Structures are given as structure tokens and as C-alpha cells.
Amino acid sequence: MSGTLTWPMAVTLDADPAALLAGVRRGDAAAQAEFFERHKDAVARQVMRMTGDASWVDDMVQDVFVAAFAGLSSFRGDASVATWLHRITMNKVRNAWDAHRRRAAREARVAVAEPVDHHPPDEEVAAQQQLAKFYAALGELPPTYRDAFVCRVIEELSLEETSEALGVAVSTVSYRARRAEVLLHEALGLEVGR
Amino acid sequence: MTERHPQFEALVDRARRQPAPPLTVTHADVRRASVRRIGWKVAVVSLAAALLLAIAWSSKPVAPREEAPPAAADRVPGSVSMHVIPDLEPVASAELLRLERGATLQRLEPGRPDSPTEGTFVVRTGDQGIALPIRGRVLEVGAASEVFVDDTLTQTTFEVRKGTARWASAAPSRERIPAAATLAARAERAMIAGERVEAIASLRQLVRHHPFSAPAKGALLDLARLEAQMGREARSHCAHALFLARFPRDARAPSVRTAYETSRGEATKCRGLRPMTR
Structure with a gap:
């Protein structure tokens, strides 16, 4: 310049x-x-x-x-x-x-109920569908749990960063994120701790 | 952290690694959206400012030309310029409004079947009452006035459409309520002069504000008679009913009961002085 x-x-x-x-x-x-x-x-x-x-x-x-x-x-x-x-x-x-x-x-x-597609999905399509279910279940979580889970697990923020971002105590973040995981497992038909 | 199911772990991992799709939004889009947002803000702020100005302008007091305004203590400061006068209770049927010059009252709904198609307001200036007919659906007040809205005469609800209206006293202060004797005398003068409308207004005010006074007994009977003379049997019926309810042991109660039972009032039920049509 x-x-x-x-x-x-x-x-x-x-x-x-x-x-x-x-x-x-x-x-x-x-x-x-x-x-x-x-x-x-x-x-x-x-x-x-x-x-x-x-x-x-x-x-x-x-x-x-x-x-x-x-x-x-x-x-x-x-x-x-x-x-x-x-x-x-x-x-x-x-x-x-x-x-x-x-x-x-x-x-x-x-x-109105959509017609069911009986063609077996291939692996990638199945994975996409599973991910869509995951996000659908995430969207159904109580907002406070969802926020904690997204910050901690998906965004991989630290407890302190999440606490600051959400404006709640660290212990609250920890509890909400854990609770969200349990609820998500249940929604997806998966068992926790296997 | 909770021990995750492997499938769950895989889903989380997949979620984290999701690539973003190619963006089509550009800085120009953002800038345009920002400008729109600012435009909206400006529009909203302008509208709010205009509304505030309009309210301030409409509530600006206008110097009365024909009479002095009431004492400031009787006004409700900050009253809005548009009022819906609630359906008036029978014992609170007479309401006082202070209207500034140029205010109008708009009839909101048609009168009940037993009400006249053209109502009347009694506009009071000092101790004098002047009956003003409603022309069409609107009464225009030419000067600052206390408007005595009497549902005996109008049987409907009104809304102030423009100008400034202040409740001179939604529940008039004691200082402004004439004594029972004064109201009785005012009604008497009006009856002698053949001014039924004003007589009824004074009598209703007397019944409302001094319900168990000695003059109120006679007022109810006068009301019943005047209403019957004006062809409003239902109202006459209700005046008799109220007399019986309030003064059942009065010496005149038996004759009043006879009149009540033989009257052909349309109403089968009354709320105070007001006949209930259903």
C-alpha cells in the first residue's frame, strides 16, 4: 500500500x-x-x-x-x-x-399423516435420518436444557464459558446438560451408560 | 458427563462436524436488511412521536366561552381524550362529563326497544339545565359544558369521538352533589314549568345520590308518574319497584304495590331504575 x-x-x-x-x-x-x-x-x-x-x-x-x-x-x-x-x-x-x-x-x-416410504434407506440416508431425529429431539427439549447441551456438547464450550454465555451458575449448566443428554437418549430410544 | 450410548456419541460427533452449506447471503444483503431495520425503527419512533403529539394536542385545555371550568379537584388529570362511557348502572345512571368545545358524543349502539329513537342530553350550565336533542347519532357540544348523560333519556352508551372529555367526576365528589332538597326543588320547578326531561334528570340524580333520604321517596313516585306520562311504562314500573324495595314499610307502599302489579311495564325485571329487557 x-x-x-x-x-x-x-x-x-x-x-x-x-x-x-x-x-x-x-x-x-x-x-x-x-x-x-x-x-x-x-x-x-x-x-x-x-x-x-x-x-x-x-x-x-x-x-x-x-x-x-x-x-x-x-x-x-x-x-x-x-x-x-x-x-x-x-x-x-x-x-x-x-x-x-x-x-x-x-x-x-x-x-395429515404422510405416506410411509417402504424402500430401505441406504447407509448415508439412514445416518441423515438419524441426525434429523437427533435435531428434532433436541428441538423438543426444554429450552434451558437444550441451550446447555448445545453449548457444552455440540459447541464444546467449557463449563465456565457456558455459564457466562447462558448467565447461569456452573452447577446449573452441568445439571442441565446432563439432564438434556438423558432426555435425548430417551427420545432416540437409546439407553444411557451402555 | 453422562456415559453416552455409542450411537449417541456418533450422532453428536456428526453434528459437530457438519459442514456449513455454501452461503448465498452477502454483505450487501446484510446492509440492505440493516437499512430496512433502521427504517422500521424510524417509522415506529415517528409514529410514536406523532401519537404522543396528537394526545398532547387533543388534551390541551381550551378556554371555555360560556362558563368557568369546574374546580381542578373535580377533574381527573391525564384523562385520555377518548372515552367509552360504560353501560350505565341504574343507580348510577346519571353521569357527568366535562366536555371541551368541539367534543362529540357518538352513539355506539341502538337504544333498547323501549327507548326513544332520538335521545336527549341535558347540558348543564350552572344550575340551569338545557335539553339538547341528539341529531342523528351525534351530539355536538358547541362550548365547554358539563354534559349530564342520563340513560333515562338515551338508554345507550356513548363514546367521545374527538375533542377532550374529562370525567368531571365519574363518581362526583360530595362537594359537587347538590343537596337532596336542592335537587327536589329543582325537579319541582321543572315540573311546574312542564319540563319533564329536566325534572326526570333531577329526580334520578336525587334518587341516585340520596337514595334513602325523605325526598327520594317522593322522587321515586314522581319519577314513576312522569315516566308513565311519557309513555315509558317499563321505567315507571321500575321506579315503583325500587320504591317498594327501599321503602317497604312506608305508608304509601300498599298503593304503590297495586300500581306496580297493575302496571303494564314491558320489563319483568329491573336493575334499579332500569328495566331489563331480557
Whole structure:
């Protein structure tokens, strides 16, 4: 880069996260684009891990970044940007999950039984179906248990990180995650401790 | 951590390793969505501000031209500018509203079968009562006035549509309630002048606010007579019923009972002075 550039953002974006954040806070389009490019894949992966549903990813990523740009002024830098985005994503997915569950409950009341497919599924299809069942069971868990399980088991956050993210005591996190596992085993017809 | 079933462990592992699908959302999409969100926020804030301004404007007091406003203590500060007057209870049938200039009362539902199709309000200015007919469905108040909404005359509910209405006293303060003797005298003057509407309004106010006073006994009988003269047998019937309920040992009770039993009121039941039509 030339030292004669009058727009310092172009120089500092790649190297300096603080400058990038400052640019995003100012509403600078280039800075926001850079911020988006840096973090979008991590957010997308997190959404996918949490929901298991690829059709949610685009919308959720968009929602997360809209919220992030709107709320960046309140980001104090206590945690890393990645942790902060992780928390926003988790909240967005939790909200979407709740809305989805309410919608699904409404639809279930008027649903007509679908014809059963008698063709034996191949291994990959069976695995996909099993994973879909897993996520369906996860979606049916009480939200507090589900959140603890997702953070601890799927996202592999530490007890302390989960405690901080969910705003509950470490002991509560531990209990909820364990309870979620038991409930999930039951929902999937699996025995715990085998 | 709970000892997991191997199949469960495999599912968790699979969930963790799920690749994200290729993203189609771009920074431009996010920016557009952000702008929309800000637009919505601005719209909501603007709407809220406009509403607040409208409320503030509509509750701005207008200087009365024909009479002084009531004492501030009788007003309910911060009253909203739109009121639905509840279906009035028989013993609380007379309600006072203070209306600012330009307020209107809108009839919300048709009157009951035994009510006149055109009601009347008694608009009080000082001690004088002026009966105003309802033209069509709306009464327009030309000046700040206390409007005496009497369901004897209207038998319906009303809503203030515009302008400012304050309950001068939803349950009027004791200071504002004329004495029983005053109300009786006011009714007497109105009866002598042949002003039945105003006489009935005063009598109902007397019955409502001084229910067991000596003048209230005569007021109930006068009410029954005036209502019958106006062809409202059901109301006359209810006035007799209320007299019997309140003063069963009065010397006039036997004759009142005879009148009550022989009256052809449409109502079989009354709530206070109000006939119940079903």
C-alpha cells in the first residue's frame, strides 16, 4: 500500500481488528464488508451445528450480522469479537428454535399423516435420518436444557464459558446438560451408560 | 458427563462436524436488511412521536366561552381524550362529563326497544339545565359544558369521538352533589314549568345520590308518574319497584304495590331504575 493514501482504512483493515471494529462502528461499508467476510463462515458453521438444518443458515447469518452491526456500539471488548458473535448467534438460534417449535406445534395440529416410504434407506440416508431425529429431539427439549447441551456438547464450550454465555451458575449448566443428554437418549430410544 | 450410548456419541460427533452449506447471503444483503431495520425503527419512533403529539394536542385545555371550568379537584388529570362511557348502572345512571368545545358524543349502539329513537342530553350550565336533542347519532357540544348523560333519556352508551372529555367526576365528589332538597326543588320547578326531561334528570340524580333520604321517596313516585306520562311504562314500573324495595314499610307502599302489579311495564325485571329487557 502506498503511504500517500488518505483513507487509512484500506491500510489497516487486514491487520488491525481494532481499526476494523472502529470502521464498522462508524457504519463504514468497506469495514462492514470486511468484518462480514472474516466471520461469516464461523457463524454459518455454528448455525449448522446448532440446528442441523442447512435451510436456516443464510437467514440466520444475515440476522446475526444485522444484529451485530446494530449492537456493535454496545460491544465493550470484554470478550473477543468471535465470542461476542458466538453469543449473538446462539441467541438468534434459540429464538428461531422457539419460533420454529411454536409453528411446528401449530402445523402438527392440522397435519395429515404422510405416506410411509417402504424402500430401505441406504447407509448415508439412514445416518441423515438419524441426525434429523437427533435435531428434532433436541428441538423438543426444554429450552434451558437444550441451550446447555448445545453449548457444552455440540459447541464444546467449557463449563465456565457456558455459564457466562447462558448467565447461569456452573452447577446449573452441568445439571442441565446432563439432564438434556438423558432426555435425548430417551427420545432416540437409546439407553444411557451402555 | 453422562456415559453416552455409542450411537449417541456418533450422532453428536456428526453434528459437530457438519459442514456449513455454501452461503448465498452477502454483505450487501446484510446492509440492505440493516437499512430496512433502521427504517422500521424510524417509522415506529415517528409514529410514536406523532401519537404522543396528537394526545398532547387533543388534551390541551381550551378556554371555555360560556362558563368557568369546574374546580381542578373535580377533574381527573391525564384523562385520555377518548372515552367509552360504560353501560350505565341504574343507580348510577346519571353521569357527568366535562366536555371541551368541539367534543362529540357518538352513539355506539341502538337504544333498547323501549327507548326513544332520538335521545336527549341535558347540558348543564350552572344550575340551569338545557335539553339538547341528539341529531342523528351525534351530539355536538358547541362550548365547554358539563354534559349530564342520563340513560333515562338515551338508554345507550356513548363514546367521545374527538375533542377532550374529562370525567368531571365519574363518581362526583360530595362537594359537587347538590343537596337532596336542592335537587327536589329543582325537579319541582321543572315540573311546574312542564319540563319533564329536566325534572326526570333531577329526580334520578336525587334518587341516585340520596337514595334513602325523605325526598327520594317522593322522587321515586314522581319519577314513576312522569315516566308513565311519557309513555315509558317499563321505567315507571321500575321506579315503583325500587320504591317498594327501599321503602317497604312506608305508608304509601300498599298503593304503590297495586300500581306496580297493575302496571303494564314491558320489563319483568329491573336493575334499579332500569328495566331489563331480557
